[in-house]
Amino acid sequence: MRASRLVSLLLLLQTRGRMTAAQLAEELEVSIRTIYRDVEALSESGVPIYAERGPHGGVRLVDGYRTRLTGLTDSEAEALFLSGLPGPAAELGLGTVVAAARLKVLAALPPELRTRASRISQRFHLDAPGWFQTSETAPHLQTLSTAVWEDRRLSIKYRRSDQQVVDREVEPLGLVLKAGVWYLVAGGGQPRTYRVSRLESASALEEKFQRPDTFDLGAYWSESIAAYETSFDRLDVLLRINPTRLDWLSDAIGPRAMASAVQVERPDPEDWQTLRVRLEWPADAHGQLLRLGSEVEVLEPVELRERIENFCRRVLARYDHSVSTAVLHEPASTNGTGRTPNAVSAPRSRRETAAVGRG
Numbered sequence: 001m002r003a004s005r006l007v008s009l010l011l012l013l014q015t016r017g018r019m020t021a022a023q024l025a026e027e028l029e030v031s032i033r034t035i036y037r038d039v040e041a042l043s044e045s046g047v048p049i050y051a052e053r054g055p056h057g058g059v060r061l062v063d064g065y066r067t068r069l070t071g072l073t074d075s076e077a078e079a080l081f082l083s084g085l086p087g088p089a090a091e092l093g094l095g096t097v098v099a100a101a102r103l104k105v106l107a108a109l110p111p112e113l114r115t116r117a118s119r120i121s122q123r124f125h126l127d128a129p130g131w132f133q134t135s136e137t138a139p140h141l142q143t144l145s146t147a148v149w150e151d152r153r154l155s156i157k158y159r160r161s162d163q164q165v166v167d168r169e170v171e172p173l174g175l176v177l178k179a180g181v182w183y184l185v186a187g188g189g190q191p192r193t194y195r196v197s198r199l200e201s202a203s204a205l206e207e208k209f210q211r212p213d214t215f216d217l218g219a220y221w222s223e224s225i226a227a228y229e230t231s232f233d234r235l236d237v238l239l240r241i242n243p244t245r246l247d248w249l250s251d252a253i254g255p256r257a258m259a260s261a262v263q264v265e266r267p268d269p270e271d272w273q274t275l276r277v278r279l280e281w282p283a284d285a286h287g288q289l290l291r292l293g294s295e296v297e298v299l300e301p302v303e304l305r306e307r308i309e310n311f312c313r314r315v316l317a318r319y320d321h322s323v324s325t326a327v328l329h330e331p332a333s334t335n336g337t338g339r340t341p342n343a344v345s346a347p348r349s350r351r352e353t354a355a356v357g358r359g
Contacts, residue, residue, distance in 0.1 A: 002038075005030070009038055010047065010061075018060040021051070035059070138182045140202035141175075147204040148172045151211050154186070157200035165200055171209040174217035187212065191220060235282035237289075238264065238300040240272045245295040252291040253279055274299070286311060 005028055012027060013019060019027075021035045028035070039059055042049050048062035147154050154172050159165050170186035175196075177183075182196040187209075241249055250258040260278040268274065279285045286307045289296055298305045 006038055006042060009035070010042060010049075013049070013059060013061050014065070018052075018058040020058045024059060138196040140199050141182060141196060143202050143204060144172060144175060144184055144196065147202075148175060150204070151208050153188075153205045153207045153209050154202055155205055156194070156202045158194055159198045159200055169205070170194075171211075173211065173215055173220075176217070176221050185217060185220060187215070191215070193224060232280060233282050235279045235285050235301070235304070236276065237279055237285065237298060237304060238274065238276050239289070240268060240274045240297050240299060241292070242295045243271075243273045245292060246273075248292050248295065249275075252288045253277065256280070272297075 008028060009024060012024065021032045021039075024035045025032045036051070039049055039051060048065050049059065050062075051057065051059050144154070146152075152172075154170050156168055156170060157165055158168060169188065170184075170192075171188045172184060172186050173191060174185045175182060176185060184194040184196055184199075185191055186194060257277055257279050261275045262277075264274040264276055266274050279288065281288075285304055289298060290308065290311065298308055
């Protein structure tokens with residue numbers, strides 16, 4: 001434990017420069033007295049470290065001193081090569097840089113850790129995008145990356161969710177990769193999120209901007225996602241389902257909606273289960289439940305039940321010529337959405353469409 005702390009103290013000073021004993025104690029979660037003992041131990045082992053007294057004093061290393069990369073544990077070395085960075089880094093134009101850095105780290109590791117680090121990349125592979133999805137093409141990503149690094153304002157043409165193209169000048173604060181999709185977080189007032197694949201053009205301007213000292217990209221993204229996910233209507237649905245198909249229901253409505261499921265005790269002639277679930281995206285509820293076919297029956301709300309019934313009648317009329325063709329032209333319930341269910345909805349793509357409207 002102490003050896004790991006000594007290495008952490010040494011690397012903190014090497015990367016940040018002079019730090020007070022109080023700062024080191026807070027960072028390493030130990031007492032100030034422990035920090036002084038650790039500094040003394042490092043000094044006795046030959047590390048050129050010293051403490052300066054006074055209001056502007058602190059602990060520091062001799063200028064120019066650098067330690068070799070040591071102190072990595074087995075797990076740390078393995079995690080370093082399980083980071084999943086090469087793909088996204090290549091998209092940012094940093095693929096060769098990351099590859100070179102990994103090679104240097106690998107060469108600096110002791111032989112036993114080098115073997116473990118090499119083995120993990122042969123046994124584990126991270127592939128973030130969902131099934132039947134590939135990473136979106138983001139042709140302006142390197143321009144955005146350069147602007148983010150250099151704090152340069154950007155001139156962009158952005159295609160909004162309503163297909164209107166708008167011209168904007170923005171202050172690029174960061175790039176986020178979410179499930180194979182790149183997003184640009186930009187300021188110039190309230191930070192906003194833009195889907196990179198919707199940029200018609202992007203060019204960095206000569207003008208620089210002052211990056212807000214208090215802006216935290218990770219915190220902003222977490223808050224943005226939380227706000228986005230709670231901003232949509234929910235629909236409470238009472239349904240009965242073949243208990244052997246509960247896994248199908250989970251796949252259809254998603255794990256979060258499934259977590260809301262509450263069993264309702266009531267007699268059932270087929271020994272099916274009755275559940276009350278809260279579905280996201282009410283306009284897509286019929287498409288989600290139709291995936292289970294006859295293995296599920298909606299009891300409430302009546303509007304959703306009627307919508308599924310009308311949808312099925314229209315499909316039957318399409319395939320069965322003995323059914324009156326008038327059914328094909330029968331108005332279907334829109335459930336207040338203003339849309340008729342001409343086809344089974346694809347909830348995932350609809351979510352993605354809405355997700356990019358924030359810019």
